[in-house]
Amino acid sequence: MRRYMRRSTRRKLRENHSGPMAVTSITGFFWRFRSEFLPFYIALFLAVSATVAHRAWGAGAVVLMTLFSLATACVVARRMPRRIERAYAVTVAILASGWWSAAAILSPGHPPLPTLLVTAGTVAAIPWWAHRRRRERVRVERTMQAWPVLAENAGLSGSRVMSAIVDAWGYTARVALRRGMSARSAIARSDEIASMLGVRPNSVRVTADPDREDHVIVRVTETDPLARPNPWPGHDHPATITKPIAIGVSEDGTAVTVLLLRRHVLIGGVVGAGKSGLVNTILAGLIPADDVTVWGVDLKGGMELGPWAQSLGRLATTPDDALTLFTAAWEELNRRTREQAQRGERTWNPTRERPALAILVDEFAELPPEALDIADSLARLGRAVAVTLIAATQRPTQDATGNGAIRSQMDVRIALRVRERADTDLILGAGAYKSGWRTDAFTLPGVFLILDPDHTTPTPHRAYLLDDDTVADITSRYPTPPALPARSDGPHTDHNPDPNSALWTALTATPDGASVPDLVTATGRPRRWVYYALQQLQEAGKVRQAAPGRWHATPHRP
Numbered sequence: 001m002r003r004y005m006r007r008s009t010r011r012k013l014r015e016n017h018s019g020p021m022a023v024t025s026i027t028g029f030f031w032r033f034r035s036e037f038l039p040f041y042i043a044l045f046l047a048v049s050a051t052v053a054h055r056a057w058g059a060g061a062v063v064l065m066t067l068f069s070l071a072t073a074c075v076v077a078r079r080m081p082r083r084i085e086r087a088y089a090v091t092v093a094i095l096a097s098g099w100w101s102a103a104a105i106l107s108p109g110h111p112p113l114p115t116l117l118v119t120a121g122t123v124a125a126i127p128w129w130a131h132r133r134r135r136e137r138v139r140v141e142r143t144m145q146a147w148p149v150l151a152e153n154a155g156l157s158g159s160r161v162m163s164a165i166v167d168a169w170g171y172t173a174r175v176a177l178r179r180g181m182s183a184r185s186a187i188a189r190s191d192e193i194a195s196m197l198g199v200r201p202n203s204v205r206v207t208a209d210p211d212r213e214d215h216v217i218v219r220v221t222e223t224d225p226l227a228r229p230n231p232w233p234g235h236d237h238p239a240t241i242t243k244p245i246a247i248g249v250s251e252d253g254t255a256v257t258v259l260l261l262r263r264h265v266l267i268g269g270v271v272g273a274g275k276s277g278l279v280n281t282i283l284a285g286l287i288p289a290d291d292v293t294v295w296g297v298d299l300k301g302g303m304e305l306g307p308w309a310q311s312l313g314r315l316a317t318t319p320d321d322a323l324t325l326f327t328a329a330w331e332e333l334n335r336r337t338r339e340q341a342q343r344g345e346r347t348w349n350p351t352r353e354r355p356a357l358a359i360l361v362d363e364f365a366e367l368p369p370e371a372l373d374i375a376d377s378l379a380r381l382g383r384a385v386a387v388t389l390i391a392a393t394q395r396p397t398q399d400a401t402g403n404g405a406i407r408s409q410m411d412v413r414i415a416l417r418v419r420e421r422a423d424t425d426l427i428l429g430a431g432a433y434k435s436g437w438r439t440d441a442f443t444l445p446g447v448f449l450i451l452d453p454d455h456t457t458p459t460p461h462r463a464y465l466l467d468d469d470t471v472a473d474i475t476s477r478y479p480t481p482p483a484l485p486a487r488s489d490g491p492h493t494d495h496n497p498d499p500n501s502a503l504w505t506a507l508t509a510t511p512d513g514a515s516v517p518d519l520v521t522a523t524g525r526p527r528r529w530v531y532y533a534l535q536q537l538q539e540a541g542k543v544r545q546a547a548p549g550r551w552h553a554t555p556h557r558p
């Protein structure tokens with residue numbers, strides 16, 4: 001491709017220049033390879049300017065000029081992004097200005113100045129020639145220059161590159177299309193563009209320019225930044241559902257986050273695309289938060305969510321259990337709605353005492369129809385009372401999502417690898433594929449596109465990967481207490497290892513009740529655990545607040 005580009009550029013030069021052919025070609029050659037020849041140009045400039053200064057200036061003017069040039073070079077070097085680049089620029093500036101001042105005072109031909117210029121110049125030029133990003137930038141520049149010629153072969157004749165930015169993983173170009181050509185038709189030609197640029201398959205992404213219909217953004221990824229799995233980095237402090245949680249990394253290495261409060265999530269992808277991995281990542285973000293209770297439905301018999309059981313408020317692993325869970329969720333939603341009405345509030349703001357409820361369903365399509373009906377109602381009415389539905393499925397067909405009614409309620413759409421193009425539209429919405437949201441060419445598990453109010457461009461991300469030890473660590477640190485104490489009135493012992501018994505003993509020990517810090521000490525569990533246990537016991541009518549901040553067991557337990 002490069003040879004072809006060179007030929008076409010030369011042809012263009014011949015067409016565009018009317019001067020003598022030889023002069024034009026030579027000038028073109030030195031201009032074309034200006035980046036490679038830069039060290040020679042600088043050496044030539046130093047020699048010529050030192051000759052002029054030697055003849056015209058006194059020593060004082062030379063020293064002043066040297067100091068001024070050195071200071072300017074240092075200011076420019078400070079802007080360079082990497083430390084090593086800054087050090088290189090300053091070293092070259094010191095060498096060049098030192099040589100120049102000596103040459104301007106003594107004369108450039110004074111031995112050993114010519115030898116010094118050649119040897120020091122060559123040594124200093126080696127890092128420049130070898131610099132990977134410089135070479136990359138030059139290569140991209142040449143590709144962009146050749147674009148108008150190459151584009152004809154990709155059916156984009158008349159298009160031209162407005163700007164290009166090179167980064168560590170590839171480059172992004174803004175391309176102006178010929179008048180009358182739509183962004184959509186250029187997006188449909190991304191495979192032809194990849195062929196025209198001679199890059200590997202699926203490494204070109206074309207998206208619409210949000211500002212102009214006749215412009216597109218072409219992203220070429222030469223080194224895949226998502227190729228390596230990314231371990232889960234740990235949760236934010238303090239974890240909360242009211243803020244976006246990190247679920248993976250983006251192409252540019254930054255974390256991709258998603259807000260789950262008052263939103264429902266649809267995750268779709270073929271077998272092995274990484275749905276369960278993504279569900280795990282979401283769980284890892286939610287479980288440590290004390291303002292959300294998480295329920296799980298895993299119709300693979302608990303294979304995926306089983307390891308989280310200790311931290312889930314409820315876990316259903318059979319269709320019957322799932323129906324019971326959804327029925328309980330529906331009752332909870334109605335209870336919340338009544339409570340909201342009594343309080344005269346429009347939205348439920350999650351706190352430790354009044355947590356949000358997130359229901360995660362792995363293999364949503366396997367839910368029994370009755371549960372799907374309830375899920376539909378939860379999706380429609382859940383937002384105001386902070387009930388979030390997170391559904392993962394292999395193919396969100398009309399049937400699998402309750403005739404598509406639930407799907408239309410999903411605010412966050414996450415598409416992993418799909419088998420057919422139409423599946424991308426099923427997950428992300430009609431027309432997504434044609435607008436450049438394509439996941440059928442993804443090959444790595446965990447790579448996804450996300451579409452929600454905060455993510456509106458089809459940038460690939462890769463979900464964090466959690467290993468079993470991390471899951472075990474999270475669940476042991478953030479266990480959810482069972483609804484009722486295991487031994488409601490067990491005898492008090494100083495060495496009682498059961499936190500439920502310890503909690504109950506502390507609640508019944510004195511008529512004044514116990515404070516939350518007392519209960520934390522008695523159980524050895526975090527505040528979140530204690531609050532959650534108190535909430536469950538209160539709902540079961542087993543405890544009441546004896547005074548503000550003090551809790552006591554109700555006199556007559558059932």
Ligand SMILES: Nc1ncnc2c1ncn2[C@@H]1O[C@H](COP(=O)(O)OP(=O)(O)OP(=O)(O)O)[C@@H](O)[C@H]1O
Binds near residue numbers: 229271462463
């Ligand atoms: N984010 C990720 N990074 C790296 N590897 C991953 C990631 N997510 C999943 N994988 C790997 O891909 C494999 C399949 O992942 P996972 O079980 O999550 O897929 P799935 O879509 O849930 O499949 P199924 O539909 O069979 O449940 C796993 O063995 C896992 O090691």
